[in-house]
Amino acid sequence: NLFDGGAVFIVPHDTDGFIADTFHEKSSQRLATNGTLKMENCRVPKENILLGEGKLGQLRSQFMPGSKAEAAATVLGVGRAAYEYAFDYAKNRKQGGKQIIELQTVAIMLAHIAMKLDAARLQIWKAGWLADQKHPTAPVHGLLAKVNASETAFEACRVASEVLGGASIMHEHPVEKYLRDATSFLHSDGTNQLCLLRASKAISADSYDQVFGF
Numbered sequence: 001n002l003f004d005g006g007a008v009f010i011v012p013h014d015t016d017g018f019i020a021d022t023f024h025e026k027s028s029q030r031l032a033t034n035g036t037l038k039m040e041n042c043r044v045p046k047e048n049i050l051l052g053e054g055k056l057g058q059l060r061s062q063f064m065p066g067s068k069a070e071a072a073a074t075v076l077g078v079g080r081a082a083y084e085y086a087f088d089y090a091k092n093r094k095q096g097g098k099q100i101i102e103l104q105t106v107a108i109m110l111a112h113i114a115m116k117l118d119a120a121r122l123q124i125w126k127a128g129w130l131a132d133q134k135h136p137t138a139p140v141h142g143l144l145a146k147v148n149a150s151e152t153a154f155e156a157c158r159v160a161s162e163v164l165g166g167a168s169i170m171h172e173h174p175v176e177k178y179l180r181d182a183t184s185f186l187h188s189d190g191t192n193q194l195c196l197l198r199a200s201k202a203i204s205a206d207s208y209d210q211v212f213g214f
Contacts, residue, residue: 009044066128072124079149079178109162143190
């Protein structure tokens with residue numbers, strides 16, 4: 001097992017040999033700081049280990065059963081924001097003497113996204129509820145919810161870009177930022193392919209409790 005023998009421990013920022021080296025400049029999720037941390041001859045006392053040696057799997061399953069549902073909820077918010085902005089834009093933008101939301105193509109695109117966003121939200125609620133109940137299938141439901149929510153949000157942002165047309169790439173509209181953020185969630189917190197692979201293996205083996213997530 002990947003988590004056998006693993007442990008989690010705390011490294012205080014002022015520990016000798018610990019260096020916060022590089023903070024990455026990113027095009028999306030800019031408030032989620034990513035960087036390179038170096039540990040050179042860095043030592044911490046035994047007391048800094050959480051729960052004890054070999055407890056990594058237990059920590060992940062006990063304290064992070066809803067991590068994928070949380071990631072799904074985060075990215076779904078991006079998709080919802082893109083949809084709502086595009087919806088308001090379509091109601092106020094006039095082309096050919098009428099609001100563009102009156103055009104069947106635009107209306108159908110928005111209705112399709114509204115349908116998918118609502119379905120993804122219900123799936124996330126289910127995954128979150130199962131995590132709260134510590135249900136053994138919670139990790140699998142979280143994995144699937146994360147994949148569906150990220151793909152739905154990405155599609156919502158793409159459709160929002162279509163509704164705005166050329167205006168979608170202008171910084172005066174937030175849609176281009178929404179698209180950048182949604183794109184990153186296709187691989188953030190575990191790539192969607194990896195999430196599906198883990199979920200499928202657990203489902204086929206009927207061993208839901210062995211899926212700890214990313």
